[in-house]
Amino acid sequence: MFEISTPKEFNFDQLLRFLSRNEKECLHTLRDREIFKVISNENKLILFSITFDSCLQISIHSEDKSQKKVDLVKKYTSDWFDLESDLGLFYETAQNDSVLASICKKFHGLRMIGMPDLFESLIWSIIGQQINLNFAYSLKERLVHTFGQKIIHNEISFYALPTPERLAILNIEDFQPLQFSRSKAQYILNVSQEFAEGRLSQEALKKLSFEDVKERLIKIKGIGNWTANYSMMKSMKNYDAFPIEDVGLHNAVKTQYGLTAKPSISELNQMAEKWKGWRGYATFYFWHSLLG
DNA sequence: TACCAGGATGTTG
DNA sequence: CAACATCATGGT
Numbered sequence: 001m002f003e004i005s006t007p008k009e010f011n012f013d014q015l016l017r018f019l020s021r022n023e024k025e026c027l028h029t030l031r032d033r034e035i036f037k038v039i040s041n042e043n044k045l046i047l048f049s050i051t052f053d054s055c056l057q058i059s060i061h062s063e064d065k066s067q068k069k070v071d072l073v074k075k076y077t078s079d080w081f082d083l084e085s086d087l088g089l090f091y092e093t094a095q096n097d098s099v100l101a102s103i104c105k106k107f108h109g110l111r112m113i114g115m116p117d118l119f120e121s122l123i124w125s126i127i128g129q130q131i132n133l134n135f136a137y138s139l140k141e142r143l144v145h146t147f148g149q150k151i152i153h154n155e156i157s158f159y160a161l162p163t164p165e166r167l168a169i170l171n172i173e174d175f176q177p178l179q180f181s182r183s184k185a186q187y188i189l190n191v192s193q194e195f196a197e198g199r200l201s202q203e204a205l206k207k208l209s210f211e212d213v214k215e216r217l218i219k220i221k222g223i224g225n226w227t228a229n230y231s232m233m234k235s236m237k238n239y240d241a242f243p244i245e246d247v248g249l250h251n252a253v254k255t256q257y258g259l260t261a262k263p264s265i266s267e268l269n270q271m272a273e274k275w276k277g278w279r280g281y282a283t284f285y286f287w288h289s290l291l292g
Numbered sequence: 293t294a295c296c297a298g299g300a301t302g303t304t305g
Numbered sequence: 306c307a308a309c310a311t312c313a314t315g316g317t
Contacts, residue, residue: 132297
């Protein structure tokens with residue numbers, strides 16, 4: 001076991017609350033207050049788990065506990081729970097907006113739960129396009145259970161997302177028994193093939209500017225403004241990336257500001273001026289407010 | 293049946 | 306840029 005110290009603003013209870021928002025979530029597992037996660041490195045799966053007791057305590061569940069694996073898990077966890085950013089700066093910005101400020105107070109210490117793997121966030125956001133979240137989780141579960149890799153520990157199965165290479169060789173028809181629409185299946189194939197054939201990689205995108213990354217992503221058929229911004233905030237640490245078309249955000253804003261109707265795009269754009277620099281983080285907090 | 297859901301695409305103002 | 310029509314699928 002090893003430990004990771006947590007930053008000044010850090011709330012493990014809110015983190016657990018976010019991670020447990022849907023019971024069909026299959027890419028991590030919660031047992032009591034322990035979080036299990038499988039990551040893939042060089043085609044090998046690593047299962048690890050995280051608990052919290054004044055700091056994060058991490059166990060790797062395999063015989064090989066090399067320093068390399070420890071470093072990978074450390075880096076993954078730091079990215080996943082956004083341990084590096086200065087939340088104080090976000091809270092400072094939030095003071096411009098009394099509604100956002102009170103949400104920040106309520107969820108103080110909640111860090112953006114990211115998706116360190118860009119491929120995962122793209123697939124997940126395509127799955128989530130224009131369907132309700134619960135159905136989206138069902139689709140993801142079917143995809144992962146059908147095509148993903150599995151590791152068994154203490155007679156419990158833990159899953160990893162299918163690789164781009166695995167998905168890239170499928171046909172639209174392979175997705176239909178899972179109840180994917182044809183367009184959704186095609187979009188997933190498009191992204192998988194981009195990755196599998198080496199035309200797109202997270203590493204390469206890291207070298208580009210915000211606008212260039214967005215432009216590159218939107219070139220892919222099936223990735224629009226919402227998906228590009230979603231993935232950039234969840235996977236690329238672009239905390240001002242703003243998925244403004246998001247229905248969940250619209251609903252949360254309507255509720256939190258006590259509006260009689262959902263805001264239009266232009267109205268929301270104006271409101272979000274106050275969050276500038278942290279519009280993605282603000283979005284994440286508004287989403288969290290939907291949990292009640 | 294109609295409408296909604298963490299949109300995308302293409303067209304039009 | 307913003308608004309609109311059309312598409313696609315299952316849930317309520």
